């Protein structure tokens with residue numbers, strides 16, 4: 675593919691028009707101010723030919739919806755997200771999300787719970803850890819907390835929500851009685 679010439683004056687980004695250093699370390703003329711601008715510009719430059727090729731594939735009947743080739747299951751999406759993060763790490767642009775301003779503010783708030791309940795919550799966050807893995811005091815604390823939260827949620831229900839829940843319970847009960 676032919677290299678495109680620099681469009682704006684030296685020191686001005688071809689995409690966002692911001693000021694930038696005129697030279698790279700290697701002495702090549704810089705077209706864009708950042709990786710993001712370069713990627714965006716390259717993607718836009720290739721859009722027309724990508725679209726044309728896609729239309730050709732559709733006309734020839736060889737196009738297959740990618741969602742059919744790889745159904746978007748949760749495992750597939752997790753793998754894709756991981757790939758994206760690894761790409762960011764390799765490019766040196768990954769930032770620990772826990773270090774963002776909002777996350778730092780949230781993480782430095784005092785703990786809401788203490789004692790056995792806090793321990794139970796921490797343990798239950800681990801993958802594969804269930805109620806059976808907790809100590810009896812942790813189980814008791816967590817069950818009491820869960821009951822309390824449920825009754826608070828139910829206290830906020832509207833009449834329609836309460837009626838829907840009653841209907842669901844009634845059906846579940848009927849199902850259990852008539853096997």
Ligand SMILES: [Zn+2]
Nearest residue numbers: 687690707711
């Ligand atoms: Zn730019």
